[in-house]
Amino acid sequence: METVINMEALINMVLLTLLALITLGIIRVRNLFAVVVLTGAYSFLMASVMIVLDAVDVAMTEASVGAGISTVLALSALYLTKTEEAPPRYTAALPLFVVIGTGAVLIYGTYGLPHFGMADTPMNTGVGADYLARNYQETGVPNVVTSVLASYRGFDTLGETTVIFTAGIGVLLLLKRFRQEG
Amino acid sequence: MMFAVAILAVLAALALAVVRALAGPTAFDRLLAVNSIGTSAIMLLALFGFLTDRPEFLDIGITYVLLNMIGTLAVLKFFRYGALGHAQDPERDEALR
Numbered sequence: 001m002e003t004v005i006n007m008e009a010l011i012n013m014v015l016l017t018l019l020a021l022i023t024l025g026i027i028r029v030r031n032l033f034a035v036v037v038l039t040g041a042y043s044f045l046m047a048s049v050m051i052v053l054d055a056v057d058v059a060m061t062e063a064s065v066g067a068g069i070s071t072v073l074a075l076s077a078l079y080l081t082k083t084e085e086a087p088p089r090y091t092a093a094l095p096l097f098v099v100i101g102t103g104a105v106l107i108y109g110t111y112g113l114p115h116f117g118m119a120d121t122p123m124n125t126g127v128g129a130d131y132l133a134r135n136y137q138e139t140g141v142p143n144v145v146t147s148v149l150a151s152y153r154g155f156d157t158l159g160e161t162t163v164i165f166t167a168g169i170g171v172l173l174l175l176k177r178f179r180q181e182g
Numbered sequence: 183m184m185f186a187v188a189i190l191a192v193l194a195a196l197a198l199a200v201v202r203a204l205a206g207p208t209a210f211d212r213l214l215a216v217n218s219i220g221t222s223a224i225m226l227l228a229l230f231g232f233l234t235d236r237p238e239f240l241d242i243g244i245t246y247v248l249l250n251m252i253g254t255l256a257v258l259k260f261f262r263y264g265a266l267g268h269a270q271d272p273e274r275d276e277a278l279r
Contacts (some may be wrong), residue, residue, distance in 0.1 A: 015193075015215065017269070018197060018200045022204065025204040031209070034209055034212050037213055038204075041200070041203050041216040044216075044219055044250070045223065056220065056239075064245075067249055068253055069257055071253050077204045154263075174255065
């Protein structure tokens with residue numbers, strides 16, 4: 001088990017380093033087409049990080065929205081503009097300051113989070129046990145995760161399904177060949 | 183152990199693909215690199231599933247393969263026709279050939 005945990009940390013470190021490299025590349029590259037392509041690579045690596053962190057559903061969303069639909073939408077937008085990025089009109093000082101400030105606040109915020117896997121966090125002491133005890137009588141679904149997703153959190157799941165449906169429409173539009181009119 | 187070594191190898195391949203995606207002189211280099219990044223990520227996903235005794239990750243891998251293909255198709259179609267979901271223009275097709 002020890003090697004598995006070390007392996008996870010190693011994979012995460014490598015993937016996050018590659019993500020940082022790709023981000024720097026996206027900032028430096030001036031060709032917007034290359035930026036779209038690199039963003040797709042970013043999404044795929046991010047999805048891998050999510051999977052290693054055991055958030056498979058988030059990874060799925062990241063891959064379908066980030067690498068799939070975002071690429072298509074960005075390409076459609078690119079059709080309406082030029083493919084080369086215009087030289088910046090203002091200096092980057094203020095945006096840089098805002099971004100670094102936000103990042104610092106977020107990192108400061110992580111110090112308030114409970115440690116990973118602690119037993120006495122609100123997540124593990126609150127409603128979780130309650131759901132485990134009640135879900136079968138209330139919903140009749142043996143799988144707790146399914147009962148939460150489809151019953152207790154039904155509207156949220158409806159929203160997610162809408163997102164996936166939209167993605168499906170995008171794929172259909174992409175694969176369809178339109179006839180010329182007239 | 184075997185899966186761990188395989189994961190290391192895939193990570194190395196991933197890093198090389200990222201280097202090509204960043205350096206790639208033409209857009210096609212980047213496109214192919216991103217395609218192989220996607221493939222390596224799927225390999226990583228499958229291997230990680232077996233490493234942590236959850237082989238059902240393979241199903242997710244199949245979905246990723248489909249997404250990867252759709253993304254590449256979209257980009258290539260954009261290259262060919264200059265737009266997505268555009269009417270097929272036989273004359274332009276001929277000119278490109």
